[in-house]
Amino acid sequence: MVPDDKNRDKILLVGNPNVGKSVIFSYLTGKYVVVSNYPGTTVEVSTGHHGSRSGPEVIDTPGVNSLFPASEDEKVTRDIIFANPGATVVQVVDTKNIYRALMLTTQLAEAGCRIVLVLNMVDEARQRGIRIDVAGLSEMLGVEVIETVAVEKRGLSKLTSLIDGGDARVPTVSVGYSSSIEQSITRSVADVEGLGKYSRFGILSHITGDDGYFREDPSVDQEALQASSIDCADQAEKYSEPLSYIIAKTRKKSVDVIFESVVRKERGLLKTSAGWLRRFIPAIILAAMAGVLDLIYSTATLSEAGLYPTLYILALFVFAMALAGKKRMDRITLHPVYGLAVLMLIIYMIYKLVGVFAAGTLVDLIETGVFAKLILPALGKIAGDGFAADLLLGEYGLVSMGLSYSISIVLPIVVIFFLVFGILEDTGYFPRLTVLTNNGFKLVGLNGKATLPIVLGFGCVTMAILASRILETKRERMIVITLLALAIPCSAQLGVMLALMSAISTGAVITISLIVVGEFFTVGYILGRYLKGSKSDFILDLPPLRVPRVYNIAIKTGARARWFLVEAVPYFMLATLILFTLERTGAMVFVYRAVEPVVGRLLGLPVETASVFIIGFFRRDYGAAGLFRMWQEGMLTGNQIAVALTVMSLFLPCLASLIVMIKEVGTKYALVIFFFVLVLALMTGGALNLLLGLAGISF
Numbered sequence: 001m002v003p004d005d006k007n008r009d010k011i012l013l014v015g016n017p018n019v020g021k022s023v024i025f026s027y028l029t030g031k032y033v034v035v036s037n038y039p040g041t042t043v044e045v046s047t048g049h050h051g052s053r054s055g056p057e058v059i060d061t062p063g064v065n066s067l068f069p070a071s072e073d074e075k076v077t078r079d080i081i082f083a084n085p086g087a088t089v090v091q092v093v094d095t096k097n098i099y100r101a102l103m104l105t106t107q108l109a110e111a112g113c114r115i116v117l118v119l120n121m122v123d124e125a126r127q128r129g130i131r132i133d134v135a136g137l138s139e140m141l142g143v144e145v146i147e148t149v150a151v152e153k154r155g156l157s158k159l160t161s162l163i164d165g166g167d168a169r170v171p172t173v174s175v176g177y178s179s180s181i182e183q184s185i186t187r188s189v190a191d192v193e194g195l196g197k198y199s200r201f202g203i204l205s206h207i208t209g210d211d212g213y214f215r216e217d218p219s220v221d222q223e224a225l226q227a228s229s230i231d232c233a234d235q236a237e238k239y240s241e242p243l244s245y246i247i248a249k250t251r252k253k254s255v256d257v258i259f260e261s262v263v264r265k266e267r268g269l270l271k272t273s274a275g276w277l278r279r280f281i282p283a284i285i286l287a288a289m290a291g292v293l294d295l296i297y298s299t300a301t302l303s304e305a306g307l308y309p310t311l312y313i314l315a316l317f318v319f320a321m322a323l324a325g326k327k328r329m330d331r332i333t334l335h336p337v338y339g340l341a342v343l344m345l346i347i348y349m350i351y352k353l354v355g356v357f358a359a360g361t362l363v364d365l366i367e368t369g370v371f372a373k374l375i376l377p378a379l380g381k382i383a384g385d386g387f388a389a390d391l392l393l394g395e396y397g398l399v400s401m402g403l404s405y406s407i408s409i410v411l412p413i414v415v416i417f418f419l420v421f422g423i424l425e426d427t428g429y430f431p432r433l434t435v436l437t438n439n440g441f442k443l444v445g446l447n448g449k450a451t452l453p454i455v456l457g458f459g460c461v462t463m464a465i466l467a468s469r470i471l472e473t474k475r476e477r478m479i480v481i482t483l484l485a486l487a488i489p490c491s492a493q494l495g496v497m498l499a500l501m502s503a504i505s506t507g508a509v510i511t512i513s514l515i516v517v518g519e520f521f522t523v524g525y526i527l528g529r530y531l532k533g534s535k536s537d538f539i540l541d542l543p544p545l546r547v548p549r550v551y552n553i554a555i556k557t558g559a560r561a562r563w564f565l566v567e568a569v570p571y572f573m574l575a576t577l578i579l580f581t582l583e584r585t586g587a588m589v590f591v592y593r594a595v596e597p598v599v600g601r602l603l604g605l606p607v608e609t610a611s612v613f614i615i616g617f618f619r620r621d622y623g624a625a626g627l628f629r630m631w632q633e634g635m636l637t638g639n640q641i642a643v644a645l646t647v648m649s650l651f652l653p654c655l656a657s658l659i660v661m662i663k664e665v666g667t668k669y670a671l672v673i674f675f676f677v678l679v680l681a682l683m684t685g686g687a688l689n690l691l692l693g694l695a696g697i698s699f
Contacts, residue, residue: 009056010084011163014077014108015092016100017063018543020120022046023150024092025060028160045076050163059084065100067107068205068244071472081113088168089115090159095125095132095147096544098263102255105141109171111201116168117145118159123152124544129266137262142172151549175254177247204247280322282547286315305361310352317345326545333432333545336439343436346429350420354498358416363499367408376400396583402576405625406569415561417494421458422556426548430455438538443521445528446471447538450480457488461620462657464488465664475533478665482527485653485661486677487520493624497645500624500631508642508699515684516649523680571655575615602686603647604693605640606630612644613651620654638699639692647685652678 011028013021029048046060061080062073069075081089089108093101098119108115119125119132138145144167148155162168177185188203290311293302302308321329332338379399383389393400424430430452438448449471457464461484468480489497501509582588588611595610603609608630616623627644630636636644652674653661661670692698 010087011050011056011058012081012084012087012089013058013060013092014081014089014104015063016065016094016097016104019063019092019094019101020148020150021060021063021092024090024118024120024148024156024159025058027150027153027156028163029058045080056088056163064104066104067111067201081108081111085112086114088163088166089113090118090163090168091115092118092120092150095119095122096128096130098125098130098132099255099259102258103251105171106173106175106251106254107201109141109173110175110204112170114168114170115143116159116162117141117143118155119145119147120150122147123149124546131264131266133262133264137258140173140258140261143169151552173254173258175251177250181243181246280319283315283319283322286311286318290315305357307352307357310349310357313345314349317349321545329545330432330542333429334435336436339432339436343433346424350417351498353420354413354417354494356499356502358413360499360502362412362416363409366412367404371404371408376404390584391580394580396576396580398573398576398580401579402573403569405576405629406572409625409628410568410572411561411564413499414564415557418557418560419553422553422560423548425556426546426552428543428545431542432545435542443528444479444483444524445531445535446476446479446524447536449536449538450476453480453484454488457484458490458494461485461488461490461653462660465657465660468664472536473534475531476536478533478669479524479527479531481661481665482673482676483520483524485657485673486523486650486680487516489624489649490620490654493620493648497624497648500628500641500645503631504638504641505699508638511688511699512642512646512649515646515688519650519680519684579611579615598682602682602689603643604689605644606635608635609644613647616648617652617655620648620651623651624648639689639697642692642699643685643689646688647681650677650681650684652681 013025015021025046025048028050045062048058049055050058059080061077064074064077066074067078067081069078081087091101091105091108105115105117117137119134122132125132132147134145134147144162146155146158146162148159150156176182185200185203188206290307293307293311299308324332333342376393376399380389380393383392390397392398395401433455434448434451436448437451441447441450444450452470453464453468464484465481468477468484471477471480501512579588582591591614592607592610595613596607599605599610599613600607609627612623612626612630615626627636627641627648631641652658658670658674661673664670665673
């Protein structure tokens, strides 16, 4: 079979979900990466170029379990493969789950794809005592097979050599069906024109009930395809079971033969003394760090910085994980009681590291030690007096407010949050959180899959709205997007809010939390009850728990910090410039007068808070930073902080989120969400202010 020259230079990364395709994609493409929607779908596909911008195009396809699609992701991957005959297909395999991958390999073989088989995560497989006869597997399949640990870049240079050398081949392995099925396939292949190199696989797809791709192809003889349907129906009558089931069962038997020939189980690495001791290295490092800091600084100093007893608790937690082992920790994190205890501990750690250490110690270090003592005085000498000084260093100065807010207040908070988020992400904890919260999300008409966009919302609501595409129905996506806009603060906003919460009483924090969580579930319940549409099943592939790798965490945190600097700081500067213009022209007085009935009377806040909510629309974290500065200057009482934080938590999504929301759900629904959230936030804040006053409660 001769590959299509037009597509020979294309490289398609194909594999089951959570096998490390994206890591290999990043290695092959470097910085030349573009993410876009596949035409006609909401499924994102990453594309880039190998080596240089003029190098072969690399496409990272969505994770699939079959080329006979049962979801939009699988349909997109199948269509990409069919649209690129002759491309090099790099099938990435989770070696621990090689059986599942071999089912996909046989389908790629029937489709006539030129493949290179990558056995990824071999380190984890060996820890479990799984060994693969690579040479034997290569011989049985008739393709090149290599072992890799993608996160450590082990084996990836060999993959590059195979790709560059054009060593991808069509597998020689075949699935032998019964004579009557084979005869039906042969007749259909001969009769149906236009199927091209995918003729055999196309007929198999047709037999299993998936002919959408070929129905849409004008080059396919539709009359002959319809005739083959009748032939297939005649064959189906000869069996007591559906043809699709018989084909899948026959394929499984072929995979059984390969699996039993090349896979062997032996004593796992973690059962040896060296492997068992290796588990405890991260806990030992954390305990050593805590001990060294304890020797250098006093306990009171570390406690004030949020590091005592935080680091000791973290070391103890990691030690307990190592002692329990991955399987036992899996059961613990998924347990309805113990799993919640683990979640509460994680939330406590996030609060101490982000809300106390980052928002207190780091912010004070940068704001006082760098901006107040070095940058602002130096610029003051250069700028002198007049317009330039006001523009740069005034109340709404680009440096004194815009740059200071973004760099000295928000940046250290988001960096630590991204660091913690990256650690949790790399351990594989988030999918377990999805399972743990499945029953809770049923209350709002969703399932555990909604956890992923909700959790991502604590990083960036805009990205989380895009991530809601993983939900399978429009109804579920609308519910999640509404809840994201209403009650989920982004990382920078959350970090600053945590810092403010440390300034008020525990009762105030509990009150704010109950209000926000209560409205989250109340609104979600109403939408889940009355919003029309279908529900999806909850099926999730759980990746193994892993010890996070320092290099990966550093790369992710650095990339996200750069994203913040590039994407967020300009919004800070723009919002500051708008406020400067309003103040300089005297328009700010009219703004204060217009919002005073709402801000001053309804919410009981200083009228200056109006500017916080205005700039909060441009960047929610910027608005939170404004509240932080007002608290630092003693402009807010405990009750006012509680009201302001409640309103800010439920406040409008930022401008970027609104734009993405319009793109995802349409202008009409986006504006409905916009005004609903605005009214609900203000009414809730007003009600809290009124109740605190009537009850005589002071926080």
